Amino acid sequence: MTETGNIRIKREDLENLCTQVFIKLGMPESHARDSAEILVAADARGIGSHGVARLWRYVNGITAGIMLPVTESEVVHRTPISFVLDAKGGIGLSLSKRVMSEVVETAKKSGFAAASVRDSNHFGIAGYYALMAVPEDMIGIVMTNTAALGVPTFGKEAMFGTNPIAVAVPALNQPPFVLDMATTVVTRGKVETYERDEKPLPEGWAVNTEGLDTQDAESLLKDMLYQAGGGILPLGGRGETFGGHKGFGLGVLVDILTAVTSGGTFGKTVKDSAETSARVCHFFAAIKIDLFRKPEEFLAAMDVLLTELRDAEPATGQERVYYAGLKEFEHEQLCERVGIPVPEKVWDRLAGIADDLQLTMPAQMEKG
Amino acid sequence: MTETGNIRIKREDLENLCTQVFIKLGMPESHARDSAEILVAADARGIGSHGVARLWRYVNGITAGIMLPVTESEVVHRTPISFVLDAKGGIGLSLSKRVMSEVVETAKKSGFAAASVRDSNHFGIAGYYALMAVPEDMIGIVMTNTAALGVPTFGKEAMFGTNPIAVAVPALNQPPFVLDMATTVVTRGKVETYERDEKPLPEGWAVNTEGLDTQDAESLLKDMLYQAGGGILPLGGRGETFGGHKGFGLGVLVDILTAVTSGGTFGKTVKDSAETSARVCHFFAAIKIDLFRKPEEFLAAMDVLLTELRDAEPATGQERVYYAGLKEFEHEQLCERVGIPVPEKVWDRLAGIADDLQLTMPAQMEKG
Numbered sequence: 001m002t003e004t005g006n007i008r009i010k011r012e013d014l015e016n017l018c019t020q021v022f023i024k025l026g027m028p029e030s031h032a033r034d035s036a037e038i039l040v041a042a043d044a045r046g047i048g049s050h051g052v053a054r055l056w057r058y059v060n061g062i063t064a065g066i067m068l069p070v071t072e073s074e075v076v077h078r079t080p081i082s083f084v085l086d087a088k089g090g091i092g093l094s095l096s097k098r099v100m101s102e103v104v105e106t107a108k109k110s111g112f113a114a115a116s117v118r119d120s121n122h123f124g125i126a127g128y129y130a131l132m133a134v135p136e137d138m139i140g141i142v143m144t145n146t147a148a149l150g151v152p153t154f155g156k157e158a159m160f161g162t163n164p165i166a167v168a169v170p171a172l173n174q175p176p177f178v179l180d181m182a183t184t185v186v187t188r189g190k191v192e193t194y195e196r197d198e199k200p201l202p203e204g205w206a207v208n209t210e211g212l213d214t215q216d217a218e219s220l221l222k223d224m225l226y227q228a229g230g231g232i233l234p235l236g237g238r239g240e241t242f243g244g245h246k247g248f249g250l251g252v253l254v255d256i257l258t259a260v261t262s263g264g265t266f267g268k269t270v271k272d273s274a275e276t277s278a279r280v281c282h283f284f285a286a287i288k289i290d291l292f293r294k295p296e297e298f299l300a301a302m303d304v305l306l307t308e309l310r311d312a313e314p315a316t317g318q319e320r321v322y323y324a325g326l327k328e329f330e331h332e333q334l335c336e337r338v339g340i341p342v343p344e345k346v347w348d349r350l351a352g353i354a355d356d357l358q359l360t361m362p363a364q365m366e367k368g
Numbered sequence: 369m370t371e372t373g374n375i376r377i378k379r380e381d382l383e384n385l386c387t388q389v390f391i392k393l394g395m396p397e398s399h400a401r402d403s404a405e406i407l408v409a410a411d412a413r414g415i416g417s418h419g420v421a422r423l424w425r426y427v428n429g430i431t432a433g434i435m436l437p438v439t440e441s442e443v444v445h446r447t448p449i450s451f452v453l454d455a456k457g458g459i460g461l462s463l464s465k466r467v468m469s470e471v472v473e474t475a476k477k478s479g480f481a482a483a484s485v486r487d488s489n490h491f492g493i494a495g496y497y498a499l500m501a502v503p504e505d506m507i508g509i510v511m512t513n514t515a516a517l518g519v520p521t522f523g524k525e526a527m528f529g530t531n532p533i534a535v536a537v538p539a540l541n542q543p544p545f546v547l548d549m550a551t552t553v554v555t556r557g558k559v560e561t562y563e564r565d566e567k568p569l570p571e572g573w574a575v576n577t578e579g580l581d582t583q584d585a586e587s588l589l590k591d592m593l594y595q596a597g598g599g600i601l602p603l604g605g606r607g608e609t610f611g612g613h614k615g616f617g618l619g620v621l622v623d624i625l626t627a628v629t630s631g632g633t634f635g636k637t638v639k640d641s642a643e644t645s646a647r648v649c650h651f652f653a654a655i656k657i658d659l660f661r662k663p664e665e666f667l668a669a670m671d672v673l674l675t676e677l678r679d680a681e682p683a684t685g686q687e688r689v690y691y692a693g694l695k696e697f698e699h700e701q702l703c704e705r706v707g708i709p710v711p712e713k714v715w716d717r718l719a720g721i722a723d724d725l726q727l728t729m730p731a732q733m734e735k736g
Contacts, residue, residue, distance in 0.1 A: 077660060077661060079479060079658070079659050080479075081478075081479055081480060081659065082479065082659035082660060084660050084661065110449075111447060111448075111449055111450065112449060112480045112482075114480075114655070114659060114660075116660055139624075152677060152680055152689045152691075153689070153690070154682055154683055154686040154687075154688065154689050154690070155680045155681065155682060155683060155686075155689045156681055156682065156683045156684070157680060157681050159676065159677060159680050167621055169621075169624055177617075177620065177621075177624065179614075179617035179618070179620075179621055181611070181613075181614040181617060181618075182611075182614075183614075185604070185610055185611050186611070202609055202610070204610055205610075207683065210683060210684040211682070211683020211684055211686065212683065212684060212685075229681075235603060235604055235611045235614055235615070236553070236603055236604065236611075237605075237610060241570055242553055242570070242572055242573075242605060242610075243549070243550075243553050243554070243603045243604075243615075245549075245690075245692070246547075246549040246550075246603055247603070247611075248691075248692070249545075249547035249549060249691075249692035250547070250549075252545065252547075252673070252677065252691060252692065253535055253537075253545075253547055253692075255673060256537055256545065256670070256673070260666060260669045260670055260673060261657075261660035261661060261666065262660065262661070263661060263665065263669070266669075266673055267673055267676050267677070268676065287482070289629075290447070291447050291449065291450035291482060292445060292450060292452050292482075292484055292629035292630065293445060293452065293629060293630070293631060297631065298628060298629065301628045301631070301634075302624070302628055305620070305623060305624070305628060305634055305635055308527065308635050308636065309520060309527060309620065309635070312520055312523045312525060312527050313523065313524050313525050313597075314522055314523060314524065314579070315522055315523060315524040315575065315578060315579020315580065316524070316578040316579055316580060317580075318522040318523075318579065319522075320522065321520045321521070321522050321523045322521070322522070322613075323520075323616075323617075323620060324613070324616070324617035324620065324621075
């Protein structure tokens with residue numbers, strides 16, 4: 001969790017640094033603060049791949065003009081319970097927070113509300129926005145499409161993204177249920193880790209340009225970058241034996257709800273470059289629990305369900321069973337005490353960004 | 369698809385037989401006809417495990433008094449866009465069709481509607497109900513929980529069902545997108561096939577009473593029947609390496625939306641017996657496309673997406689890429705021409721039921 005070699009920083013210090021970076025890049029202060037908070041929330045929840053390790057992508061994206069720090073996003077469709085926003089290349093982070101806020105506010109009156117967004121950029125962890133529904137006794141549902149890295153069942157070319165789905169559901173005294181999952185077996189970040197460690201990929205993660213199993217992380221990453229064919233498999237792996245067609249279906253469903261609803265870009269035309277990220281589409285929805293049941297009854301039943309799961313007998317050799325969101329909740333609690341872990345390499349990159357922008361790096365916490 | 373050894377029956381003949389069976393068991397005629405239509409739709413879509421092969425379970429369930437052919441289901445909660453139904457042990461099939469009809473009718477006015485149902489029984493294929501939204505330019509979402517057969521990531525006991533999720537989305541000229549997936553790697557039916565053929569299970573489908581990999585179909589089925597521990601793994605397999613925790617999260621999500629919302633039974637307390645099936649909970653929702661976009665634009669974009677997927681380059685050694693629902697659509701078209709395939713063994717069982725109830729079996733089609 002907080003491995004050796006990680007530097008530890010107070011959460012607010014890390015948020016302040018990122019806020020200053022975004023302000024220097026031209027973002028209005030309140031947007032900068034929201035964006036920083038969302039990025040650091042990923043690190044706090046133990047999803048470092050989507051946290052400050054990605055700050056350089058935003059810096060590059062803004063510098064290259066692919067991501068716009070100030071935009072006039074436009075509502076292109078509206079009903080009493082829904083809207084569609086054209087983000088016009090804006091940063092996904094703060095914009096998505098504002099969209100989900102409006103969705104939650106609308107759902108307070110109507111019981112259900114939804115929005116989709118096109119022509120946006122990376123928005124960090126989907127779970128952050130899904131969780132915004134939870135304090136209002138609502139279920140939050142959030143998705144985003146991403147650059148195409150996923151290969152269809154029986155296919156050989158990347159035709160859809162890692163397309164995450166997040167669903168957050170409140171409970172009474174238990175930490176909320178928060179499912180936040182890529183619909184591919186793994187994300188590109190995991191493949192990169194194996195490449196760095198020069199380890200063969202587990203068979204069932206990815207296929208080569210012929211659509212056959214590959215365990216070679218280095219050529220896979222190159223093939224994906226140059227869209228040469230091959231890519232990561234959908235959840236369930238290759239073929240249908242382990243349900244790969246289900247993961248494929250979930251990935252396409254995300255493309256439908258994010259991009260087909262919003263008139264945005266989907267499928268194989270969503271592309272990253274070496275320097276920055278693809279423009280993507282998002283989906284947000286909130287459902288009030290009292291559509292179905294008195295919230296207090298629902299929340300109490302959630303506690304029964306979640307407690308049964310966390311108390312489930314572990315397999316031989318395992319310590320515990322975790323329901324979705326429990327590990328992340330515990331990581332966040334730990335970070336409150338010991339600070340946010342930042343790998344040395346990410347710290348050096350942050351220092352480089354701070355140096356370029358003439359900002360001071362925050363103090364490291366004493367190792368406890 | 370229509371393997372040798374299969375008998376072929378005209379769709380309407382098979383529907384008529386099942387209708388007569390349900391009527392003989394005490395079901396009102398219109399409910400009997402709906403139930404028969406839903407069962408046979410599974411066979412027509414190539415999902416034989418959920419079709420007439422299951423008729424005996426309904427016969428046994430009704431005979432044993434576990435499933436009630438006539439019930440006074442009761443709406444226990446209602447809002448302008450939602451309701452919760454207590455099915456009071458009724459047959460899931462015709463009841464679910466009536467619930468989804470009402471959900472679709474409500475969504476015509478409000479843009480979104482949802483319902484959950486508790487204390488119901490098997491409802492056949494979830495995709496049938498999801499598809500009911502499609503002709504109305506809506507997205508249909510349907511789930512059901514089932515008897516607990518699924519083992520949590522790092523666990524060893526069955527704590528949730530095969531809990532399917534179905535989502536149907538209309539397109540313009542392409543067959544609709546219909547994702548209809550168990551959230552476990554496979555269903556019990558697949559394990560039974562391996563047992564019959566005396567084949568070892570693929571590693572990654574199931575664990576034994578210690579929570580360790582098992583390939584022994586026979587002892588797995590016994591352990592599941594007697595709730596001795598062990599069971600089928602969530603989509604993504606054992607541990608987290610291939611994303612098993614994601615399938616686990618999806619399975620729990622289904623329990624939440626079906627059972628926690630409706631005040632029904634969830635998790636490990638949902639149990640089949642050797643003779644019949646568990647009482648279960650369902651979830652139904654419909655979302656109008658015009659919440660987001662003019663339907664004609666949406667449908668045209670769906671055709672672009674789906675055509676790209678079905679035209680995707682196949683992997684070496686593979687013939688085609690199928691998007692979710694395409695294979696089932698083509699199977700249904702084939703059945704219109706050549707009839708519904710019924711395995712000899714299922715045919716014999718149907719003949720036994722017909723004999724008991726003094727009904728005449730339909731004619732077999734000539735092999736073409």
